[in-house]
Amino acid sequence: MTLYDWLLFLHVLSAFVLVGALTALWGLVLSTRPSAPMLAAEEAMRFGRIAGPLVGVGTMGTLVFGIWLALDVDRYHIWDAWIVAALVLWAVAGGTGARAGKAFAVGGREAGVRLQAVNTVAVLAILVLMIWKPGA
């Protein structure tokens, strides 16, 4: 395997960890609805303590290996519009994700859900950019 192969694999694997952990967290949100909670608060906290940090691992991994890829591959440049747009969206996703985690931790469910929704939309927009690569 070449360096490019490794970087691409680790970049995509990080994206799977990020979206996978986000999906698991949405499952947690749905299963702790105040109207029909399936999980006790303590159970939800235990689950969140695993899925939450995985979002951070995936977020950091996509950034580090993504930038490394952009530097390694001749046909892409870090200043390409679609890569810059992805970096801006990454910052939005990272910021809202961290704030969502803090909001959920102090019991601010409504704010947490709102921030997690923004985080998810930003991550999906990044996925769209990675597939369409507009301007590349």
Place this chain on the structure above:
Amino acid sequence: MSVLAAIRGSSVNFPLFLHVLGAMLLVGTLLAVATALALSWRRQWTAAGLTRFGLLALPVGVVPAYILMRIGAQWTESREHLPQPVVDATWLGIGYLTADAGAVVILIAVVLALIGLRKLRSGGGTRLASAAGVLSVLLLATYVVTVWAMTTKPD
């Protein structure tokens, strides 16, 4: 091979997006199942909410995600008009093998989960939950290999 696969028409993008999104949701829902059941197992299955959540996520989350991933894969392939060497390539073979064998394992896990959910009401079902959890972990490991094959595209 990677270069061949990297050159694709714009009509492939949407089906590919659905395929990748479905695969990511599949991994995410399996992660939720494995995490919830592992946490419950560590507490000697006293966390009934986590067991129910883990088992319910199989039919409600894993199955729709798998269908989205599989439809996206077939749609992508039909739009790409891949040359024969790519059709016969190992990476595509690994993708089909893990998808189709994965469907059988998912089906078994869903049946175990549905029976387990019924038995949970009478205080049983923990062995079925264990089996479903183990199958979810196996599927997750298999899909990591699939992600490797789909991205590095070995001949």
